[in-house]
Amino acid sequence: MFKLWLALATVGCMAATVAIAWFFCRELMPLSRAIDKVGGVLGVVASWLVLLACVVSAGNATIRYLFSYSSNAWLELQWYMFAGIVLLGSAYTLKVNEHVRVDLFYGMVSDRARHWIDLLGGAVFLLPMCIVMVWFTWPWFVQSWTLNEASNNAGGLIRWPVILLLPVGFVLILLQGISEMIKRAAALRGFHQHEYAYEKPLQ
Amino acid sequence: MIDAIRSNLGPMMFGGLILFLLIGYPAAFSLAAVGLFFSFIAIEMGVITPSYMGNLTFQLYGIISNDLLLSIPFFTFMGAILERCGLAEDLLDSIGQLFGSVRGGLSYAVIFVGAILGAITGTVAASVIAMGVISLPVMMRYGYNMRHATGVIAASGTITQLIPPSLVLVVLADVMGKSVGDMYAGAIGPSIVQVVLFCIWVMILSIIKPGDVPALPPEARTLKGWALVRKCIRGIVPSAALIFLVLGTIFMGLATPTEAGAMGAVGAIGLAAMYRTLSWKLTYQAMSSTMRITAMVTMILIGSRVFSLVFQGVGGGLWIEHMLTGLPGGQVGFLTFTMIFIFFIAFFLDFFEIAFIIIPMLAPAAAKLDINLIWFALLICANIQTSFMHPPFGFALFYLRGIAPPTAKSRDIYLGSIPWIVLQLILVALMIAFPQMVTYWLEKPVTLDPAALEKQLGTMPSYGTIELQGLTPPKP
Numbered sequence: 001m002f003k004l005w006l007a008l009a010t011v012g013c014m015a016a017t018v019a020i021a022w023f024f025c026r027e028l029m030p031l032s033r034a035i036d037k038v039g040g041v042l043g044v045v046a047s048w049l050v051l052l053a054c055v056v057s058a059g060n061a062t063i064r065y066l067f068s069y070s071s072n073a074w075l076e077l078q079w080y081m082f083a084g085i086v087l088l089g090s091a092y093t094l095k096v097n098e099h100v101r102v103d104l105f106y107g108m109v110s111d112r113a114r115h116w117i118d119l120l121g122g123a124v125f126l127l128p129m130c131i132v133m134v135w136f137t138w139p140w141f142v143q144s145w146t147l148n149e150a151s152n153n154a155g156g157l158i159r160w161p162v163i164l165l166l167p168v169g170f171v172l173i174l175l176q177g178i179s180e181m182i183k184r185a186a187a188l189r190g191f192h193q194h195e196y197a198y199e200k201p202l203q
Numbered sequence: 204m205i206d207a208i209r210s211n212l213g214p215m216m217f218g219g220l221i222l223f224l225l226i227g228y229p230a231a232f233s234l235a236a237v238g239l240f241f242s243f244i245a246i247e248m249g250v251i252t253p254s255y256m257g258n259l260t261f262q263l264y265g266i267i268s269n270d271l272l273l274s275i276p277f278f279t280f281m282g283a284i285l286e287r288c289g290l291a292e293d294l295l296d297s298i299g300q301l302f303g304s305v306r307g308g309l310s311y312a313v314i315f316v317g318a319i320l321g322a323i324t325g326t327v328a329a330s331v332i333a334m335g336v337i338s339l340p341v342m343m344r345y346g347y348n349m350r351h352a353t354g355v356i357a358a359s360g361t362i363t364q365l366i367p368p369s370l371v372l373v374v375l376a377d378v379m380g381k382s383v384g385d386m387y388a389g390a391i392g393p394s395i396v397q398v399v400l401f402c403i404w405v406m407i408l409s410i411i412k413p414g415d416v417p418a419l420p421p422e423a424r425t426l427k428g429w430a431l432v433r434k435c436i437r438g439i440v441p442s443a444a445l446i447f448l449v450l451g452t453i454f455m456g457l458a459t460p461t462e463a464g465a466m467g468a469v470g471a472i473g474l475a476a477m478y479r480t481l482s483w484k485l486t487y488q489a490m491s492s493t494m495r496i497t498a499m500v501t502m503i504l505i506g507s508r509v510f511s512l513v514f515q516g517v518g519g520g521l522w523i524e525h526m527l528t529g530l531p532g533g534q535v536g537f538l539t540f541t542m543i544f545i546f547f548i549a550f551f552l553d554f555f556e557i558a559f560i561i562i563p564m565l566a567p568a569a570a571k572l573d574i575n576l577i578w579f580a581l582l583i584c585a586n587i588q589t590s591f592m593h594p595p596f597g598f599a600l601f602y603l604r605g606i607a608p609p610t611a612k613s614r615d616i617y618l619g620s621i622p623w624i625v626l627q628l629i630l631v632a633l634m635i636a637f638p639q640m641v642t643y644w645l646e647k648p649v650t651l652d653p654a655a656l657e658k659q660l661g662t663m664p665s666y667g668t669i670e671l672q673g674l675t676p677p678k679p
Binding site: 003014029041046047048049050051053054055056057058060062063065078079080082083085086089090092093094096098099100101102103104105106107109117118121124125126128132133136137142162163165166 | 231267273457461469502
């Protein structure tokens, strides 16, 4: 019985989120703009990490070849940066609508239907998924933090910063998802012109 | 009733996946959501234990700490820089002049430049756009058949998919749990056969329809003698240096594929500086588009790991495996079925979706049928290449459409790609008929060692390698 209530409550929460986005989208637009701004700044950070990671990785290979010297800290820094690119950049990628979709159906429908898909999809897919992911990854970060866990490799880096990136990344996607829902609802009600049309990502 | 649901959670999940993906919400998030939704049902029905979901943290950690995936941003970044730096233009100009006097000379030039660009980087956009901008007007001016001209450009742009160092091969290596070095070594044979096939087709055309592929008249060949030689050297030497920097270091064992990608990216920046096209604007654009592609790809991977963790837990993997290994005709039956299936599914899904969603379901069955996974991956790669040349995704056609002059009609571009798609399918058939094409280049021929096979089977359902590095999961 308890489980049934839980299921009903979940569906109720999803419906409530859509309803809030729908009725208060005009009032919530400043919030959406603030979230977009945060996402934009972190997007710039993630872009720079691409260049930094490149330089670090090429440097590692060159130094190992020339001086036969290799440092685990620098090797680990490479993938710390990769985690940064992905988890800090995902929210921005969502904002500019570049997460790939299966557009068999999506490609055929009107702009209004697309806004509806994004509004409802945000409540049904994105928000619950992000919440569950944060719920899974946060205790892991806390554990790593309290144990002050370090890499098994000699001279490696401490682990908690990269583990912290996981919950932080999903919180950012969650926030960006809320911002997108507000913008979609506003676009549906005519308060907002949505600027990022979906295009298949280029390869 | 409950029992029926319990034993059919796998098929139901598969159905749910198709349904939710078709809605058109970004695949990464709908995948993860389907996975989590079914995990609650499965836990509720006692099919999996709640602690099983604790593996999720390992999976996430395995993704972000995966050294191989790190090469995705590097190779993308390298491609994004090269796309804008002017190397392709120089190459096309000089090689076009070199082959100009033969019938079909411009077509050969496009094919060779496509192959050289493919060996440097792995992005289709860079090659197609460069060749479309430079070669297409020349081909049109000297009376090349429009369909042939657009077809050869689109096809030569896509061969970069199969030629190492290709991003597609990196991703496939990760999904199949094989080393990228082996994947690249195995791709050498098919790449050569592909270039030869394309050239043979141009040669056939120049014999049966000489009017379609005329030689350049002498007045079009402005460069002669030393000037031409110098121009060729200017195009080819930096390319050769970059190819060595990336492929040479991998094959000689000096650098991991990831580091080779990083060196290639740094090399590309150096090259752009040499061509005097390097600017902050170019670099930032390249960084930003690389970041978005990396985030997009990795998020799909995260979503698909969540999905497949639960899918394996409810026995969906076994269900698919039984279906596939039960196909009549054993190995050949399985390969024929999967190749036709992937050819058609590529009309609907893009490469990364196929790689992370479909292939993990096929790979265990392939391993069980004693199919060399590197060979299988390369077959898939050659097959998927066609999807760049047919609607609706046909990226190559799409880029070409974007830069072609208005006299090139969409109809010509689409119809022109057909012979090249057929050539590509011939390549797939040849690869199935002669697996030696792949295995010859692998260092040790893959013998059917039962122990190794067992090990492979044991690792497959985990979808690639996950480095745990002494982490303990939190108690959920």
